[in-house]
Structure formats: structure tokens, C-alpha cells
Amino acid sequence: MNQTFELKKGKLVFETDKIVITDDARGQRRLMLYLFGISLFLLIVSVIGYFAKGVPSDTWVGFFTGITLILLIALSSYISVQSEIYLYEVKSIKIRHNFLNKYLEIKLKNKICRMVAGIVDAEVLRDYLETIKLPK
Numbered sequence: 001m002n003q004t005f006e007l008k009k010g011k012l013v014f015e016t017d018k019i020v021i022t023d024d025a026r027g028q029r030r031l032m033l034y035l036f037g038i039s040l041f042l043l044i045v046s047v048i049g050y051f052a053k054g055v056p057s058d059t060w061v062g063f064f065t066g067i068t069l070i071l072l073i074a075l076s077s078y079i080s081v082q083s084e085i086y087l088y089e090v091k092s093i094k095i096r097h098n099f100l101n102k103y104l105e106i107k108l109k110n111k112i113c114r115m116v117a118g119i120v121d122a123e124v125l126r127d128y129l130e131t132i133k134l135p136k
Contacts, residue, residue, distance in 0.1 A: 002016075021084075039069040087134060
């Protein structure tokens, strides 16, 4: 039996053996990669500016931009954009809150995480998650 939950921009379907997610995760991933490119560009410009002018403030801007870029790349390697997740791959499923947003966090057994944002009715989803059993 399929159980469907509405998202602000998409839907979340729990089937008997898998979870089907229809959202804009791929678009958000592209936006993140675009921001990585901008950060890399700023890093290169600040390093070239330091060698051209010798201004130490350019070095600090480049240093902080580089650290931010490295952290973002490291974090993005642990986030999945899969639209179909089989239940045997799932380690845990939890509903999380940050500020005013509620999102579903699906941790997979390969230490990758799939986050589903924009849950419309989190309480109904929480009740449903308590009833399902994940395969070992």
C-alpha cells in the first residue's frame, strides 16, 4: 500500500519496498555547484590580487573563501539527490527542525544523507514513520 505525503514543491511516496521523492533537490544541487564556482572565482581573484599588489587584506579574503569552499565541497559529498531510495538502504529516518522549516532526514547505510525539505504536515508523517519497520 502506498502512502503519499505532500511537500511544498513535490511529494513523498512510501511504497512497500522503496521511498519515491519528487522535489527540486537536483536544482538545489546545481545552485550549490554554481556557488562553489563563484567562491572559486573569488579565491583566484584574491590570490592574483595579492601577487599583483601585495596587499595582505586580499590574502585574508582568499583564505576565508578557500576554507568556505573546502567545507562546502566536503559537506556536499555527503548529501544525496536520489529520487528513489530502497528501504534496505535506509539506516534511519527522522524529522528535523531548523528555524521555521521541517525536513525529513533519511540516513543511508553508506553514510550518505538525503534531506527532503518543505514537509506540509509533519505530524502525520511522524505518526506514519513510527508505524513502519525498516529492514535490517
